[in-house]
Amino acid sequence: MSLRRFPNRAASPSELPPPAASSRRPSSTAIWVWLLLSCTRRASAPNRNGSSTSRYCHPLSQFRCFGPSLKLILSSPAPNYTRQIVKEDKALVYQDWKECIKPLLDLDSFQLNPEFFTADEYIAAKSLVASRSFQVDEYHGSGMVPLADLFNHKTAAEDVHFTSVSSSSDSDAESGNGKRDADDENDGDDEPISPHPETEFSGGSYLEISSNSGNESTYLEMIIVRDVKAGSEVFNTYGSLGNAALLHRYGFTEPDNPFDILNLDLDIVVQWSSSLFSCRHSRRRLSVWRRLEYSGCVSEDSEYFEISYDGEPQVELLVLLYIMLLPDEEFHELDLALSATGEVKETPSLRLLGKERFLSSEDSEASKKLLLTRGVCQALFSLADARESLYGPNSLDNDIKSFTESSHITDPKLYHSLTLRISERRIIERLRSFADSGAGILRTAVGTRKRRRVERT
Structure with a gap:
């Protein structure tokens, strides 16, 4: 393990005068960067009460795929919900431009050329700054860290970790014959060197933060966590991100990403239930599921369930399907028990639905x-079919063929969107296998019971 250290000082636009305006694009780009850094500093500056203001601050990591990569998602066969998320984010950034940048065009002191300060130019510039910034700490907020943004991402196989440390801990670490103390040696594998937790930041770098005040000098340590051959590229990690998140935030994907997940909207589950039962049936069962304190993942105005890379659905989805399919008599019993006591204690089959059972690793499986x-299991097959229908008429084989004929160099839009599509459709295949294996367990159990009855006779 080796270590490189360099000052971790955020660029402060307040210390620099605005660049001279000109009709030439390079100068307008310089003004853009200055404006965006000023907005970043303004957004993260602590107010009189010590808390951070965020009037003009959006989660910058969401906007990195804007610019060329925005069209990548909007004009390619990416899933509908991914396109919708990007459209919503673009609307937020446009509102930001309208409130913060457009008024500056009327200021004589800036003399800005409106041609170079459109909403599209703002999106591209904001993406540039966001993809190069790090969340330093609560005091400094976001900042541009030289050299630290040079490293590309590699999923679960990074070569370096970045750690932010204060000068006081630095002097302690170097006091013993130039060696780092035993506590610091533990930070090579995701262990922070202070009580503060590790954070995955908007700059795409995996930083470990130690507490420090604004007056302390800090350093950013780059720690080599694996051997790298001379001439090979050195990779950082942006975190445990699936391809949907990588494409949305950064505009690229990775084949066979082990952190890939598939989202299954709650609306799809409700539509499936309503196709078999009445709407009243579906609403009542969903209400009982919520009264048992279950819920899906929530993002903006949507609720969904995650299907893991291996095809295993969230347990919350399994419980919901189980409740949807309960015989009326058992459901009525469950409903009465919840109304009377708020707990599920009546029968072994109903106690199965208690959420505490899934909090224990021993009982969960x-x-x-x-x-x-x-x-x-049959419901999982139906939901898999419904989810796959969102990809349109092209089969998975057609997508794979198109992918092999594409290039991330000549046609990155098609290449990365197909990577995401193929990955998610393979998860759907594994979901079907999961459902089939569950049905296989049932067939084995039924066969065992039949054999036992024959043996008794």
């Missing part, structure tokens, strides 16, 4: 298997 009834 056994409970999941009990949830995989024949009806639930």
Whole structure:
């Protein structure tokens, strides 16, 4: 393990005069960067109460794929929900431009050329700054850190970690014959050197933060965590991100990404239930599911369930399907028990639905298997078909063929969107395999019971 250290000082536009305006693009780009850094500094500056203001601050990491990569998602066969997220984000950034940048065009002191300060130019410039910035700490906010932004991302195989440390800990670490103390040696594998947790920041770098005040000098340590051959590229990690997040935030993807997930909207589940039962049936069952304190993942105005890379659905989805398919008599019993006591204690089959069972690693796997009834497995097949229909008429084989014929150099839009599509459709295949394996467990159990009855006779 080796270590490189350089000052971790955020660029402060307040210390620099605005660049001279000109009708030439390079000068307008310089003004853009100055404006954006000023907005970043303004957004992260602490107010009189010590808390941070965020009037003009958006989660910058969401906007990195804007510019060329925005068209990548909007004009390519990426899933509908990904396109929708990008459209919503673009609307937020446009509002930001309208409130913060457009008024500056009327100021004589800036003499800005409106041609170079359109909303599209703002999106591209904001993407540039956001993709190069680090969240330093609560005091400094976001900043541009020289050299630290040079490293590309590699999923679960990075070569370096970045750690922010104060000068006081620096002097302690170097006091013993130039060696780092035992506590510092532990930070090579995601262990922070202070009580503050590790944070994945908008700059795409995996930083470990130690507490420091604004008056302390800080350093950013680059720690080599694996051997790198001379001439090879050195990779950082932006975090444990699936391809949907990588494409949305950074505009690229990675084949066979082990952190890929598939989102299954709650609306799809409700539509499936309504196709089999009445709307009243679906609403009542969904209400009981929520009264049991279950919920899906929530983002903006949507609620969804995650399907893991291996095709295993969230347990919350399995519980919902189980409740949707409960016989009326058992459901009525469950409803009465919840109304009377707020707890599920009446029968073993109903106690299965208690959320505490899934908080214990010992009970969780056994409970999941009990949830995989024949009806639930059939429901998973139906949901897999419904989710795959969102990709349109092209088959997975057609997507794979198009992918092999594409190039990330000549046609990055098609290449990266197809990587995401193929990855998600393969997760759908694994979801079907998961449902089939659950049905297989049921068939084995039924066969065992039949054999036992024959043996008794």
